[in-house]
Amino acid sequence: LNEDPSPEATKSAGQSGLWSKLKRGLFMTHTEMIDRIGAAIEGRAVLDDATVADLEEALIASDLGVDIATTLVERLRQRARRGEDHDLTRLREHLCDEVTRLLSEAPPARELPPGPAVLLIVGVNGAGKTTTIAKLARREAALGHKVLLAAGDTFRAAAAEQLALWGERLAIDVVRQAAGADPAAVVFDALQAAQARGVDRLIVDTAGRLHTKSNLMAELAKIGRVVAREAPHWNKRTWLVLDATTGQNALAQAREFTKAVPVDGLVLTKLDGTAKGGVAVAVARELGVPILYLGVGEGADDLVEFDPAPFARALVG
Numbered sequence: 001l002n003e004d005p006s007p008e009a010t011k012s013a014g015q016s017g018l019w020s021k022l023k024r025g026l027f028m029t030h031t032e033m034i035d036r037i038g039a040a041i042e043g044r045a046v047l048d049d050a051t052v053a054d055l056e057e058a059l060i061a062s063d064l065g066v067d068i069a070t071t072l073v074e075r076l077r078q079r080a081r082r083g084e085d086h087d088l089t090r091l092r093e094h095l096c097d098e099v100t101r102l103l104s105e106a107p108p109a110r111e112l113p114p115g116p117a118v119l120l121i122v123g124v125n126g127a128g129k130t131t132t133i134a135k136l137a138r139r140e141a142a143l144g145h146k147v148l149l150a151a152g153d154t155f156r157a158a159a160a161e162q163l164a165l166w167g168e169r170l171a172i173d174v175v176r177q178a179a180g181a182d183p184a185a186v187v188f189d190a191l192q193a194a195q196a197r198g199v200d201r202l203i204v205d206t207a208g209r210l211h212t213k214s215n216l217m218a219e220l221a222k223i224g225r226v227v228a229r230e231a232p233h234w235n236k237r238t239w240l241v242l243d244a245t246t247g248q249n250a251l252a253q254a255r256e257f258t259k260a261v262p263v264d265g266l267v268l269t270k271l272d273g274t275a276k277g278g279v280a281v282a283v284a285r286e287l288g289v290p291i292l293y294l295g296v297g298e299g300a301d302d303l304v305e306f307d308p309a310p311f312a313r314a315l316v317g
């Protein structure tokens, strides 16, 4: 039991909980990366050209992507040239530092200013939107916000049902309409309800229909207009949910989405079920959109705030 109720103690207990969750979540990726790196440097003592080539190959195979792998080995090579660590015994430590550095160069998350906010959650079917919404709802509620959910994925009847179930479980209200309803109408209803009930976090589920890009854009634009009209003073964010198990495809998907819709932040899901977690680094680097959260399980608590250093440590440390 935690006997010390000070904010510091609570905070550090929370942090170590998150850290073990992250470590557990990235276990498969970590194991595979360490195996590959181990094989690449086996029997070698220094970072020579042959070792660099094998190491680069190992990193590419870990779904970090070619650009990241090349950048990382180049930085390791520069370190070696400076005479710092030609020795391979500390390779992982240096790799960890360089991954942290790369991730820290990505744009930082835009904090939500005080005041109410609408969070629009987008992404293809199956990426983990609805589950992520449940996690975000629990998190925001725990932070003291009054949360309302809007079942804006009216395309599939099961989608609203799934959100309603989460709402029941978390004791958070869900606004929904019949299947096939206009998502913008659902958001209109939800905003009325939100303002009547003093809600300050409205989280909107959406249908993920990337293959009809113009429809998706039109739908999101319409929702945007409803929000601008009905809740002009609310902060508005659009967060894209990506399934990490799809590896480099997640990156391709993210490129498509960010071209079609202005995205403020990313959530990478299912890191607990994949050896492809390295793709997070590629995504963070390439898209110019910050990673906000990582999904590390199917439960409402399985959400971790993204932070470069602990992430790098869980990946290769």
Ligand SMILES: Nc1nc2c(ncn2[C@@H]2O[C@H](COP(=O)(O)OP(=O)(O)O)[C@@H](O)[C@H]2O)c(=O)[nH]1
Pocket (backbone or CB within 6 Å): 123, 124, 125, 126, 127, 128, 129, 130, 131, 132, 162, 208, 269, 270, 271, 272, 273, 294, 295, 296, 297, 298, 302
């Ligand atoms: N292991 C794991 N499964 C997840 C995670 N996030 C979502 N899922 C599962 O992925 C499937 C699709 O999720 P869902 O939220 O319905 O995706 P949506 O179609 O984008 O709304 C469900 O079976 C979820 O339980 C995660 O972080 N880890």
Ligand SMILES: [Mg+2]
Pocket (backbone or CB within 6 Å): 129, 130, 131, 153, 159, 162, 205
């Ligand atoms: Mg859904």
